Amino acid sequence: MEFKEFPQLQEKLYYEQLENGLEVYMLPKRGFNKSFATFTTKYGSIDNHFVPIGQSEMKLVPDGIAHFLEHKLFEKEDYDVFEKFSAHSASSNAFTSFTRTCYLFSCTSDLKENLTTLIDFVQSPYFTEQTVEKEKGIIAQEIKMYDDNPDFRAYYEIIGNLFKEHPVKIDIAGTVESIQPITAELLYECYNTFYHPSNMLLFVIGDFDVEEMMALVRENQAKKDYKKEEPIPREYPKEEPQAVRPESTLEMEVGTAKVFVGVKDASADQDGKDLLKKEVALDIIFDLIFGSSSTYYEEMLDKGYINDTFSYETNCELSFGFSIVGGDTRYPDELAHSIKEKLLTIPTMTFDETEFTRIKNKKVGRFLSALNSVEFIANQFTQYAFNGVQLFSILDILDELRIEDLQQLAKDYFVEDRMSIFKLLPKQA
Numbered sequence: 001m002e003f004k005e006f007p008q009l010q011e012k013l014y015y016e017q018l019e020n021g022l023e024v025y026m027l028p029k030r031g032f033n034k035s036f037a038t039f040t041t042k043y044g045s046i047d048n049h050f051v052p053i054g055q056s057e058m059k060l061v062p063d064g065i066a067h068f069l070e071h072k073l074f075e076k077e078d079y080d081v082f083e084k085f086s087a088h089s090a091s092s093n094a095f096t097s098f099t100r101t102c103y104l105f106s107c108t109s110d111l112k113e114n115l116t117t118l119i120d121f122v123q124s125p126y127f128t129e130q131t132v133e134k135e136k137g138i139i140a141q142e143i144k145m146y147d148d149n150p151d152f153r154a155y156y157e158i159i160g161n162l163f164k165e166h167p168v169k170i171d172i173a174g175t176v177e178s179i180q181p182i183t184a185e186l187l188y189e190c191y192n193t194f195y196h197p198s199n200m201l202l203f204v205i206g207d208f209d210v211e212e213m214m215a216l217v218r219e220n221q222a223k224k225d226y227k228k229e230e231p232i233p234r235e236y237p238k239e240e241p242q243a244v245r246p247e248s249t250l251e252m253e254v255g256t257a258k259v260f261v262g263v264k265d266a267s268a269d270q271d272g273k274d275l276l277k278k279e280v281a282l283d284i285i286f287d288l289i290f291g292s293s294s295t296y297y298e299e300m301l302d303k304g305y306i307n308d309t310f311s312y313e314t315n316c317e318l319s320f321g322f323s324i325v326g327g328d329t330r331y332p333d334e335l336a337h338s339i340k341e342k343l344l345t346i347p348t349m350t351f352d353e354t355e356f357t358r359i360k361n362k363k364v365g366r367f368l369s370a371l372n373s374v375e376f377i378a379n380q381f382t383q384y385a386f387n388g389v390q391l392f393s394i395l396d397i398l399d400e401l402r403i404e405d406l407q408q409l410a411k412d413y414f415v416e417d418r419m420s421i422f423k424l425l426p427k428q429a
Contacts, residue, residue: 001214006392009371013392014210020226021198024217025381027205029374035206036106036374037115039122040382042201043194044099045172046319051233053193058235061190062181063167064139064174067096069187071135072127073103081121090114098168099317100386101194106375111208112216119202119220125191127184140176150254154424157250158324161420162264164244165237168320197221198229203381205374236319241266243420247336251427257332258424261339265321266418272388277397279316280363281409282323284401286312287359288351289342290325296342305335318387336421346414356403364398 001016014026045067049060074081074094085092088110094103103122107114146152156171163169173179193199204213243264289296290312300306310327325343329335370376377391384391 001210004390008395009368009392011371011392013390014214016214018197018218018221019228020221020224021196021228022217022221022226023201023385024214025201025203025385026208026210026213027203027377027381028208028210029205030207032207032374033108034106034374035108035111035204035208036104036378037111037118037202037204038102038104038378038382039118040100040102040201040203040386041194042099042199042386043101043190044097045170045174046098046167046236047194047234048167049235050193052189053196053229053232058233061186062174063170063178064143064172065179065182065186065190066101066194067173068135068139068179068182069190070094070096070101070103071139072132072187073122073125073191075126075131075135076121076124077126081117084117084121085114088113088117090117092118096172098172098315098320100382102379102382104378111204111206111213115204115213115216116220119217122195123224125188125195127187127191129184132182132184132187136179136182139173139179143171143173143176143179146171146173150252150258150424153250153252154258154260154422155324157248157424158260158262158420158422159322161245161248161422162243162262162322162418163239163320166239166320167236168322193232196229197226199232201382201385203378203385205378239264239320241415242417245420246417247421247423249423249425251425254424254426256328256330257426258327259329259332259335259339260324260326260422261336261343262420262422263323263343263414264418264420265316265323265413266415267321267412271318273393273397275316275318275387276384276389276393277401277405278321278409279314280394280397281401281406282314282316282413284356284359284363285346285351285406285410286314286323286325287363288355289346289349291359300335300338303331303334305329305331305338332423332425336423340419340421343414343419344416347411349410351403351406353403356406360398360401364395367394367398 003014005012016024090105090107092105160169312325314323381391
């Protein structure tokens with residue numbers, strides 16, 4: 001077992017890769033009452049084109065199958081997963097994102113028992129054609145419910161304006177039509193490929209004895225028949241740098257319009273520290289320009305163009321990247337024009353050194369504060385680890401980041417033909 005110390009944070013992170021390929025990270029937090037664990041596979045909604053384990057040809061599977069698989073893993077032949085966690089006072093959950101599927105629990109006692117339950121239920125699939133057919137109806141209802149959600153629709157509409165081929169533009173749950181061809185056999189094929197320990201990461205944080213907990217994991221995995229596998233070959237469609245369409249509009253039964261302006265990342269081929277540096281730098285740029293203490297925010301607020309729903313987000317992943325800014329408004333045309341015009345000025349803007357330093361310091365403060373939350377660390381850790389960098393590296397990157405880095409990134413990132421506007425408008429009578 002290896003470890004890495006982070007003196008500035010007074011943290012010591014332990015790591016071991018087991019013989020079957022499973023990466024195990026443990027972060028002891030002395031004096032913390034709550035423990036948290038995540039068991040995550042590097043398998044998300046965008047992974048629909050890959051070479052299944054034991055095969056040699058690329059295979060295209062239905063959209064939404066990763067999310068479908070997450071649902072089905074909780075169903076067992078002879079026990080209830082949630083009841084098993086509840087018996088040891090644990091709260092459990094799971095989620096599927098664009099790039100990963102994560103199973104998790106939190107508890108204040110019985111960490112060993114709950115960790116064993118987590119590992120064993122994820123590594124014990126049980127699918128039948130009958131239960132798969134039943135699940136299609138449940139997930140179809142979920143998809144329809146989200147299709148009627150204005151915020152959800154707006155989010156995917158703006159992503160769809162940016163991307164032509166990449167599966168990031170498709171709802172994580174898929175569509176009612178796309179989930180129909182899913183079978184138990186296909187679920188097992190995806191499960192055996194992506195839920196192999198070689199493609200997974202176990203993270204445990206809380207007040208526990210590291211040697212004892214690592215021994216538990218080693219013993220658990222040694223009883224199971226897994227051999228280390230090579231990385232899974234995956235393919236993602238090649239995207240042109242330009243956005244698919246400059247603008248689109250949709251009418252729904254809403255009381256207030258929504259406006260979002262998106263920017264497509266045309267150089268989504270970085271990983272590790274470079275990828276994290278771009279994400280941090282973009283976050284600072286958006287905070288400088290659109291943050292709640294920015295001049296622009298105050299001006300838009302005074303004009304009545306925005307309210308407290310106005311926000312931004314940036315996604316930087318290995319095969320795609322985008323940023324979105326916007327919110328609810330009574331003046332959709334004016335706000336859309338204003339945001340895009342502001343985005344177009346960023347490449348020629350001279351950032352203020354004092355403001356840059358202030359925002360960097362604010363980010364450091366918020367990050368340090370967030371490290372008091374085992375949930376924050378556990379949920380964020382795997383995302384960065386799968387991209388080849390440690391969560392705690394954020395502090396080093398913030399320290400190393402210079403205003404010149406922001407200026408260069410702004411010139412490369414904020415290009416007009418990579419931008420798109422989406423307006424969600426109240427349905428006309």
